[in-house]
Amino acid sequence: MCVLQWGIRMRLDIHKDFPILDQNIHGRPLVYLDSAASSQKPKAVIEAMTHYYEHDHANIHRGIYTLSERATVLHDQARDRVKQFINAKSSAEIIFVRGTTEAINLAAHSYGRSQLRAGDEIIVSVMEHHANIVPWQMLAASVGAHIKVIPLLPTGDLDMENYASLFSPRTRLVAITHASNVLGTVNPIKKITAIAHAHHVPVLVDGAQAVPHLSVDVQDLDCDFYVFSAHKMYGPTGIGVLYGKQALLENMPPWQGGGDMIAQVSFSGTTYAPLPAKFEAGTPAIAEAIGLHAAIDYIETIGMPAIMAHEAALMAYAKTRLGDIPGFRFIGMAKEKVGVIAFTLDDIHPHDMGTILDRSGIAIRAGHHCAMPLVMSLGLPAVARVSFGIYSRRADVDALVKGLYAVKKVLA
Ligand code: PMP
Numbered sequence: 001m002c003v004l005q006w007g008i009r010m011r012l013d014i015h016k017d018f019p020i021l022d023q024n025i026h027g028r029p030l031v032y033l034d035s036a037a038s039s040q041k042p043k044a045v046i047e048a049m050t051h052y053y054e055h056d057h058a059n060i061h062r063g064i065y066t067l068s069e070r071a072t073v074l075h076d077q078a079r080d081r082v083k084q085f086i087n088a089k090s091s092a093e094i095i096f097v098r099g100t101t102e103a104i105n106l107a108a109h110s111y112g113r114s115q116l117r118a119g120d121e122i123i124v125s126v127m128e129h130h131a132n133i134v135p136w137q138m139l140a141a142s143v144g145a146h147i148k149v150i151p152l153l154p155t156g157d158l159d160m161e162n163y164a165s166l167f168s169p170r171t172r173l174v175a176i177t178h179a180s181n182v183l184g185t186v187n188p189i190k191k192i193t194a195i196a197h198a199h200h201v202p203v204l205v206d207g208a209q210a211v212p213h214l215s216v217d218v219q220d221l222d223c224d225f226y227v228f229s230a231h232k233m234y235g236p237t238g239i240g241v242l243y244g245k246q247a248l249l250e251n252m253p254p255w256q257g258g259g260d261m262i263a264q265v266s267f268s269g270t271t272y273a274p275l276p277a278k279f280e281a282g283t284p285a286i287a288e289a290i291g292l293h294a295a296i297d298y299i300e301t302i303g304m305p306a307i308m309a310h311e312a313a314l315m316a317y318a319k320t321r322l323g324d325i326p327g328f329r330f331i332g333m334a335k336e337k338v339g340v341i342a343f344t345l346d347d348i349h350p351h352d353m354g355t356i357l358d359r360s361g362i363a364i365r366a367g368h369h370c371a372m373p374l375v376m377s378l379g380l381p382a383v384a385r386v387s388f389g390i391y392s393r394r395a396d397v398d399a400l401v402k403g404l405y406a407v408k409k410v411l412a
Pocket residue numbers: 036037099100101102129131132177179180181206208209229370
């Protein structure tokens with residue numbers, strides 16, 4: 001155990017829970033600094049999924065035999081666990097999808113096409129991931145709606161005054177990220193929803209970068225939709241969640257048709273299943289739901305307060321160490337940040353930096369990070385980004401600092 005500065009205890013051997021981290025890349029110990037793109041998976045998640053395939057797999061809902069019943073119970077339990085994790089009112093409000101991207105597409109397709117008309121407006125921010133821009137652009141193009149964009153302050157915080165001024169009688173939705181995947185900025189979602197609701201406008205929150213780092217309580221945030229991906233929170237790829245307030249979801253039409261989402265099918269007409277099945281056509285990602293359940297158990301065993309304290313301490317350490325490197329420039333200096341640091345170093349192209357660091361076993365990300373409007377607004381062709389997870393350590397930061405000095409030397 002190590003006692004962190006907040007007096008919270010965190011196991012020192014968390015790194016050991018992640019088998020993938022125990023390897024060399026190009027002869028050097030792997031330093032994984034790309035958790036914002038996808039986190040690594042603890043043994044507990046891998047084993048839960050393997051156990052399911054070795055003992056319990058069958059298709060859910062359809063069977064009257066033991067294996068199918070077992071798989072159905074496990075899948076239902078995963079939904080209940082997600083409900084608890086984000087404090088939804090009901091498991092009916094938890095729709096399993098492929099990930100954040102699919103969740104937003106579902107909302108745009110079903111809610112958007114049924115509610116928006118020509119001349120209506122959608123508010124997004126300049127810091128959105130493409131997943132929270134493009135589906136709204138597609139919707140806007142198909143119904144004749146317009147998109148309004150909240151700008152940022154020089155710190156990387158949202159310009160909240162500007163946000164409040166964007167509403168008009170035609171505003172129909174606010175779609176905003178909880179935490180930026182480039183700047184790390186954590187947005188004041190409670191304030192954002194309060195302002196939107198004063199105008200009777202619902203809010204969709206992209207929680208992809210928030211759920212691994214913050215305690216999320218959808219009732220407290222009072223958001224109307226909340227979306228996230230399991231693979232960024234130590235769970236598997238291929239599954240994510242669309243949370244929606246029950247009344248909203250009930251009024252929304254299904255977006256995909258097929259098995260499992262129906263009540264009755266005949267050639268004279270089809271009726272749909274109640275929530276959540278109405279939005280889950282076809283065989284779902286069963287093992288992945290079980291993996292997500294295990295990931296939530298893993299996170300909660302360590303505890304979100306301990307995770308947040310660990311990441312805050314690591315961010316403080318990284319800021320000091322990296323800030324000492326001549327030519328290092330932080331992009332995004334908001335006070336409230338998750339464990340994400342975007343940066344430039346001298347005028348070295350981030351791709352060159354990433355390639356040279358990889359030779360030392362250090363994995364960082366470089367480019368536009370699926371946030372082209374944001375990176376372009378910074379006047380940069382690309383930025384480098386490091387991001388932390390539960391398993392990240394001071395030693396990773398030390399290796400990065402050493403690696404960046406080596407990059408400077410190679411490219412001097
Ligand atoms: N939103 C944000 C803020 C993200 O960081 C990401 C992933 N980089 C996404 C949406 C898309 O998530 P996924 O690819 O899992 O659908």
